[in-house]
Amino acid sequence: MLIRALLASAAIGVVAFAQPASALSAADPLAPTGRWSIPERAQARTPPMGWNSWNAFRTEVDEAKVLGAAQAMVDSGLSNLGYTYVNIDDGWWLRRRQPDGRLEIRTAIFPSAQIEGGASSFRPFTDALHRLRLKAGIYTDIGRNACSQAYDLHSPNLPEGSTAEREVGLAGHVDQDIGLYFQEWGFDYIKVDACGVNVYGPDNPLVAAQGYTPVPPLIDQASIARTDVAAVKGLYESVAEALEHHNPDGDYILAICNWGSADVRAWGKDVGHMWRTSGDITPTWTRMLHNFDSASTRALYAQPGAWNDPDILFIGHGEFDEAHLTEARSHFSLWAMINAPLLISYDLRQAPQSLMDIWGNADVVALNQDPGGHQGIIAYASDDVQIIVKTLADGRKAAALFNRGLGETEVTLTAAQLKFAPDAPVRLRDLWDGTESAFTGETAFTLAPRQTLVFAASGTRVLTDGLYVSEIPGAVNVAVDGVVTPEPDPVIHRMRNAWGETRGSGERPTYAGWGGARADSSPYDEALKIDGQGFDTGVGVLTNSRLEIRNDGFARFQAKVGVDDSTRNTRDAVRFVVYGDGRLLAESGPMRFGQAPALLSADVAGVRLVEIVARSDALTSDLPLVAVWGEAALRR
Numbered sequence: 049m050l051i052r053a054l055l056a057s058a059a060i061g062v063v064a065f066a067q068p069a070s071a072l073s074a075a076d077p078l079a080p081t082g083r084w085s086i087p088e089r090a091q092a093r094t095p096p097m098g099w100n101s102w103n104a105f106r107t108e109v110d111e112a113k114v115l116g117a118a119q120a121m122v123d124s125g126l127s128n129l130g131y132t133y134v135n136i137d138d139g140w141w142l143r144r145r146q147p148d149g150r151l152e153i154r155t156a157i158f159p160s161a162q163i164e165g166g167a168s169s170f171r172p173f174t175d176a177l178h179r180l181r182l183k184a185g186i187y188t189d190i191g192r193n194a195c196s197q198a199y200d201l202h203s204p205n206l207p208e209g210s211t212a213e214r215e216v217g218l219a220g221h222v223d224q225d226i227g228l229y230f231q232e233w234g235f236d237y238i239k240v241d242a243c244g245v246n247v248y249g250p251d252n253p254l255v256a257a258q259g260y261t262p263v264p265p266l267i268d269q270a271s272i273a274r275t276d277v278a279a280v281k282g283l284y285e286s287v288a289e290a291l292e293h294h295n296p297d298g299d300y301i302l303a304i305c306n307w308g309s310a311d312v313r314a315w316g317k318d319v320g321h322m323w324r325t326s327g328d329i330t331p332t333w334t335r336m337l338h339n340f341d342s343a344s345t346r347a348l349y350a351q352p353g354a355w356n357d358p359d360i361l362f363i364g365h366g367e368f369d370e371a372h373l374t375e376a377r378s379h380f381s382l383w384a385m386i387n388a389p390l391l392i393s394y395d396l397r398q399a400p401q402s403l404m405d406i407w408g409n410a411d412v413v414a415l416n417q418d419p420g421g422h423q424g425i426i427a428y429a430s431d432d433v434q435i436i437v438k439t440l441a442d443g444r445k446a447a448a449l450f451n452r453g454l455g456e457t458e459v460t461l462t463a464a465q466l467k468f469a470p471d472a473p474v475r476l477r478d479l480w481d482g483t484e485s486a487f488t489g490e491t492a493f494t495l496a497p498r499q500t501l502v503f504a505a506s507g508t509r510v511l512t513d514g515l516y517v518s519e520i521p522g523a524v525n526v527a528v529d530g531v532v533t534p535e536p537d538p539v540i541h542r543m544r545n546a547w548g549e550t551r552g553s554g555e556r557p558t559y560a561g562w563g564g565a566r567a568d569s570s571p572y573d574e575a576l577k578i579d580g581q582g583f584d585t586g587v588g589v590l591t592n593s594r595l596e597i598r599n600d601g602f603a604r605f606q607a608k609v610g611v612d613d614s615t616r617n618t619r620d621a622v623r624f625v626v627y628g629d630g631r632l633l634a635e636s637g638p639m640r641f642g643q644a645p646a647l648l649s650a651d652v653a654g655v656r657l658v659e660i661v662a663r664s665d666a667l668t669s670d671l672p673l674v675a676v677w678g679e680a681a682l683r684r
């Protein structure tokens with residue numbers, strides 16, 4: 049294909065190249081690959097939905113509770129809405145049989161698992177779920193021991209026997225266990241926890257007291273520097289490989305559960321279908337905020353087949369119970385808007401209608417399950433109020449107006465926030481009460497404390513002939529994010545300790561990911577700005593990053609590029625490069641802090657994958673250089 053570069057700028061000269069990508073070093077992570085580098089996964093094309101035992105029952109799980117939930121999902125119609133996975137969490141195991149290492153199920157709580165010869169199998173259980181047209185999920189740990197063996201010592205359902213018999217996690221048994229779970233027992237989904245490489249260090253008195261094998265921790269939740277990111281990732285990759293091997297039909301889901309540690313928020317998409325972005329949710333408003341914040345800024349890291357997971361829903365419990373329906377609806381709306389997996393965790397055998405109406409709100413579920421797979425973007429941010437906007441596959445928008453605080457508040461929604469024209473009518477439908485309304489320019493709503501309003505919105509697009517890249521995060525893969533040293537992300541609500549009250553000095557979230565690519569924001573949560581010119585729309589990145597963008601029939605990629613005013617590195621230069629299916633299409637000259645934005649435009653007609661690279665070959669400063677793809681868009 050012929051290469052054409054179009055660059056028009058007052059500040060920067062035009063450079064056109066016709067160099068084949070193969071001339072670039074294969075070892076160069078910024079070299080274009082010409083292909084979408086995340087595995088094309090058959091499952092989880094939309095966020096997984098279903099039920100999980102943990103928040104409802106912890107280790108007091110049993111077959112009647114799980115199958116009762118499954119039956120209720122079918123009888124109530126929830127399964128028709130997409131709630132299909134029925135997942136057993138921690139607490140199901142009896143022991144790892146010696147010497148062959150086969151796992152045994154606690155048949156006292158899963159009676160159907162008792163099979164001839166004293167062995168046990170979940171096959172009758174998964175068959176029962178499959179007969180209901182549901183899918184079955186199981187739980188394990190990446191290390192030797194599971195979380196309950198450290199945190200639920202009171203439980204009657206902990207593994208029993210010798211040290212080796214109680215080592216029910218995957219360590220040393222990845223292939224054996226995955227084969228057992230998926231081929232022999234017929235599971236469809238696995239959650240892989242990480243306590244085994246976190247809490248069983250030689251210094252933990254529990255280890256000697258319980259006679260566990262000491263395992264030097266790979267994860268230190270309080271310090272990314274003391275976490276072995278590569279080792280943790282490598283362990284999960286070995287699970288992904290075993291899953292692929294034992295599921296040639298691709299019918300499986302890998303849910304990574306290492307609570308946002310080990311920089312998983314950056315690499316989870318490459319390894320699993322979903323990855324926890326934070327520690328465990330609790331049934332409290334401020335912990336819900338914390339978990340929401342851990343995923344809400346990560347829109348560019350999620351796409352069909354790979355989702356940010358802020359944890360299981362806690363609707364029905366504590367501050368999200370029947371007496372707190374405003375909070376419960378907010379929790380559900382927020383999870384829906386950011387494409388979180390929707391896993392109910394409640395005793396569905398006796399769920400009140402008011403809660404069923406929340407999980408069963410077909411319009412809100414439809415936002416979450418929209419085939420575009422575009423996570424909502426934070427259009428307005430403050431600690432008090434947020435506006436989240438999500439692009440739907442049919443061109444409409446969903447907007448959530450979220451009152452995080454304890455006071456009633458007025459929230460103004462503008463057409464501009466929806467990327468709709470300010471002078472044409474915008475139609476809104478409230479997805480909780482069905483009210484329809486219309487406005488031009490802007491409109492205001494009064495929100496009760498902790499209320500979230502969710503609307504489907506239709507209007508006239510500002511960009512009439514295309515899509516802004518920040519509107520379609522589900523079509524973007526952050527292949528290389530330019531983060532050199534993983535740093536804790538500071539923009540996450542720090543709730544009062546969920547465990548331990550106000551003792552000590554407070555919990556500091558250390559989830560890495562600070563500086564990762566952002567839609568409509570700089571990587572450091574600032575408004576996008578080049579040489580004093582602000583951009584409402586665009587992609588903020590660190591230099592030495594490469595983003596892959598699927599092109600669904602557009603003819604032109606265009607952006608106004610430059611160094612972001614928030615950069616701390618005001619010395620070095622960055623070049624902006626656009627590739628199409630691996631071929632160089634357009635490139636800017638070197639750009640520095642204080643230079644006016646340059647218009648970069650590339651002919652992408654017929655191109656399937658656009659790659660946009662911000663490259664700094666020689667950095668003289670250790671300070672990060674922040675780059676902006678302002679108003680980045682695919683146009684007809």
Ligand code: GLA
Pocket residue numbers: 102137138194195196241305307327328
């Ligand atoms: C961890 C996980 C939870 C749950 C428990 C089970 O805390 O994050 O979701 O699976 O372990 O013990």
